[in-house]
Amino acid sequence: MLDSPRDSLTAHYLKQRAALLRFLVARMRNRDIAEDVMQDLYIKLTKANLPEQIDNPSGFLFRMAANLALDHIRKNERVRLRDRAWSDLNREKLGNEYLADAPHADDALIAKQRLAALKARLQSLSPKSREAFERHKFRGQSYKQVAQDMNISVGTVGKHLGKAIKHIMEANLENTHDI
Amino acid sequence: MNDNAATGEKINQQARAWYVRLGSEQAGADDWHDFTVWLEADPKHIDAYDRVELALLDISPQETKSGVLNNPVGKPEENPSDKIIVLQEKRRLLKPIPRSYLAGIAATFIAALALLFSANIFQSPANIQHYATNIGEYENIVLSDGTRINLNTNTKLSVQMGKKIRAVTLYSGEAYFDIAQDTKRGFIVNVKDTIITDIGTAFSVNFYESTLSVSVAHGIVDMQSPVQKVRLTKGQKAVRLSGAKTMTIASVEIDNISTWRDGVLVFENAPLSSIVPELNRYFKTSIVLMDEQTAALTFSGVLNISDQDKMINSIEALLPVRVMDDGRQILLSGKQ
The missing domain is CATH 2.60.120.1440 (Jelly Rolls)
Structure with a gap:
């Protein structure tokens, strides 16, 4: 009988535990946080809705770990932004009731502006690179799917994505020093 | 370009290349091991990789299950699923x-x-x-x-x-x-x-x-x-x-028209009572509001509709609510 994806992932988790932890320590620059993320990963493994079939369980596990790590990093980023908003407000001596709300609007505005800037930036990208990027990032297509749909090789998909990311990041360098 | 700038650009290029390599569905334990070694080699490598991840943070793919639309379906069913809207x-x-x-x-x-x-x-x-x-x-x-x-x-x-x-x-x-x-x-x-x-x-x-x-x-x-x-x-x-x-x-x-095409929904001062039915259209596990006070809470912000866990995390971080997942539904109630 075939293992369920969950059983198979759990087996891989146990086998790859050391490698996963080593990756997380490097990624998070901190062993304690990395161990927390390992714990989160295990909980997620036992609870999350998993696809019916996982072709690459090791890759899937590392991807899950990387996403959880990113969640941590992004949460810290948000806390940092909120702290800044909080202290700005305190400096201006605004009423207490604004303290809790303003940072939310800040989050919303920043995310919205960034997404809009990113989309605007994509307009000046070559059409093929843009299509590959949109298919993979916005629509979640795998590299193989993108390659099939665009009738190009998987390697070319990677090249287009690399170009798109470089293009976006150059835009970021120009105008987001403040964020 | 001085040496520092040249080295910086080389590292940025490596970071982008790693991002693309690891984004492939083929990336396996070996790739991740090589990536770990690269991260460990220099803190600047981690900084550069952080910048790539954070630059692309605002977008995330919608879950799509391929195949459904490759063949247009026959006659649509009379009843759309009754599971989505619980309110x-x-x-x-x-x-x-x-x-x-x-x-x-x-x-x-x-x-x-x-x-x-x-x-x-x-x-x-x-x-x-x-x-x-x-x-x-x-x-x-x-x-x-x-x-x-x-x-x-x-x-x-x-x-x-x-x-x-x-x-x-x-x-x-x-x-x-x-x-x-x-x-x-x-x-x-x-x-x-x-x-x-x-x-x-x-x-x-x-x-x-x-x-x-x-x-x-x-x-x-x-x-x-x-x-x-x-x-x-x-x-x-x-x-x-x-x-x-x-x-x-x-x-x-x-x-704000059809932001779902980018995997997000944008709300401005909307009460949870109107947000939740909208969110529930995207997931099989429904969110249920447990009390009137929670239903009346207003939210302004961007919610990610491609990942329900992330979405719930954002709500939990931004509003005074308690989240309980009983495995069948996600219950939101007021914080004491």
């Missing part, structure tokens, strides 16, 4: 239609049928294509004339490309239309007894629980209901509530 009792908007309106409805309906018939007469029914998405799916179709239609979660529609007219029928759900100009053939969208006529434009149509809403991103559209005709221009939105005879028109921020 139906909060939307008791049905009102009986007075008898005096029936004559007007009948007359317009006949006119509508005549319009459709004139389109149908040159087409065999075999030319009707049906498209559908399941809960959490998203699809993009391109018609033979170049018109693009994005289907949001749990949506059913059919397309008929006639010689005189291009006609879409939206049975349920939400779609965004970017219409290709064709001076010889108009484009209409039928939603129950309302006909939306395009005049070269992009707009979104949302039809859930018999409430119809149309938002215009570019150009002009005309809407004809049994008792009313309205013209909408860019940045306007018409809403016709379930059972209501007339439409109300409001302005809408163009950037």
Whole structure:
């Protein structure tokens, strides 16, 4: 009988535990946080809705770990932004009731502006690179799917994505020093 | 360029290359091991990788299960899934239609049928294509004339490309239309007894629980209901509530039309009681509001609809709510 994806992932988790932890320590620059993320990963493994079939369980596990790590990093980023908003407000001596709300609007505005800037930036990208990027990032297509749909090789998909990311990041360098 | 800048750019290039390599579905334990070694080699490598990740943070793919739309489905099911909206009792908007309106409805309906018939007469029914998405799916179709239609979660529609007219029928759900100009053939969208006529434009149509809403991103559209005709221009939105005879028109921020196409929903000062039914359209596990105070909490911000866990995390971080997942539903209640 075939293992369920969950059983198979759990087996891989146990086998790859050391490698996963080593990756997380490097990624998070901190062993304690990395161990927390390992714990989160295990909980997620036992609870999350998993696809019916996982072709690459090791890759899937590392991807899950990387996403959880990113969640941590992004949460810290948000806390940092909120702290800044909080202290700005305190400096201006605004009423207490604004303290809790303003940072939310800040989050919303920043995310919205960034997404809009990113989309605007994509307009000046070559059409093929843009299509590959949109298919993979916005629509979640795998590299193989993108390659099939665009009738190009998987390697070319990677090249287009690399170009798109470089293009976006150059835009970021120009105008987001403040964020 | 000095040496530092050159080294910096080399590291950035490596970081991008890692991002692309690890984004592949083929990336395995070996790739991740090599990546770990690269991260360990220099803190600057981690900084550079952080910058790549953070630059792309605002986008995340919609979950799509491939295959559904590769073959247009047959006749759409009569009942759309009843699992999505759990707060139906909060939307008791049905009102009986007075008898005096029936004559007007009948007359317009006949006119509508005549319009459709004139389109149908040159087409065999075999030319009707049906498209559908399941809960959490998203699809993009391109018609033979170049018109693009994005289907949001749990949506059913059919397309008929006639010689005189291009006609879409939206049975349920939400779609965004970017219409290709064709001076010889108009484009209409039928939603129950309302006909939306395009005049070269992009707009979104949302039809859930018999409430119809149309938002215009570019150009002009005309809407004809049994008792009313309205013209909408860019940045306007018409809403016709379930059972209501007339439409109300409001302005809408163009950037906020159909943000689901980018995997996010944007809310501005909206109460959870109206946000949650909308969020529940995207996931099989429903969110349930446990008390009136929680339902009345307002939220402003961007929610990610491609990952329910992330979405719940954001709500939990931004609002004073307690989250309980009992495995079948996600319960939100007030914090003590």
